[in-house]
Amino acid sequence: MASRGQYSTSQREELCRFLEEQKGTHVSVVDICAHFRDMGKPIGTATVYRQLERLVDEGEVNKYIIDLNTPACFEYIGEHSAGGAHTCFHCKCEKCGKLIHLHCEDLEELGVHLKSEHGFTLDPRRTVFYGICEECAKAG
Amino acid sequence: MASRGQYSTSQREELCRFLEEQKGTHVSVVDICAHFRDMGKPIGTATVYRQLERLVDEGEVNKYIIDLNTPACFEYIGEHSAGGAHTCFHCKCEKCGKLIHLHCEDLEELGVHLKSEHGFTLDPRRTVFYGICEECAKAG
DNA sequence: TTGCGTGCAAAGGTTTTGCATGGCA
């Protein structure tokens, strides 16, 4: 969908391309800026934020809020994919602080269950599972 | 269980009492500070943050993040459920802010799944499902 | 030419931290 009355700039193009390449992971604004700086073609932070906001509105990108004091994560999910928008879940280790991204089909059940049994519409983008990761559990 | 080697101060006592009185709603750090300032017995912002952090660790208080650029919300949820009896999950409505307590057997599966499939030990006390509650969903 | 996009710098607001003081046990 062509944006209504909005321009397509080289920065936007490159940002989109980069996000698509990262499909499956997420990146923070800092990551993005660092990438383009390293490429020798820096993009202003404000621009990145503004374009990401548009992309989120357009449904091409998901924004994840892990917690305060952790920069937001962004993930490309494809063209305003009405139907199969595939969002992922997050686990945050309370010990080491590591963030784990889960693309797990079984977890979709959770949303279904909450909806049918409890009438609650889960928002996976805001939901974070807290606990202890495998390594920390082994370490004691 | 007395906190291990930690003191109980008047600030902590008063903060706890205030939070208990607010049970069912959520308050921000700014709300808390304003309350005690109005009472003529101000408590430093840093102290409030530090005590809240302890209370969250102890499982007596939940911390909610509605979105970045909105101060975090805190809510008293009761004494440390130490023994573990039945763990209670929480759903937070992003629209009306309502907190829903779920005592649901089926949700125990979530912990089992995360453990067996992803090696992650879920901490139900700190995990909050974000989304839209039934009423708000109907209201559109 | 029109007006949106960019980029820099500064502001905005929340949360954290350093350090000296005060209070609990």
Next chain:
DNA sequence: TGCCATGCAAAACCTTTGCACGCAA
């Protein structure tokens, strides 16, 4: 007495905003 908690102020942090310039259409 020893150690933790407090409080102030400053720092750190992410994110937003103002404004002049540049570029797409």
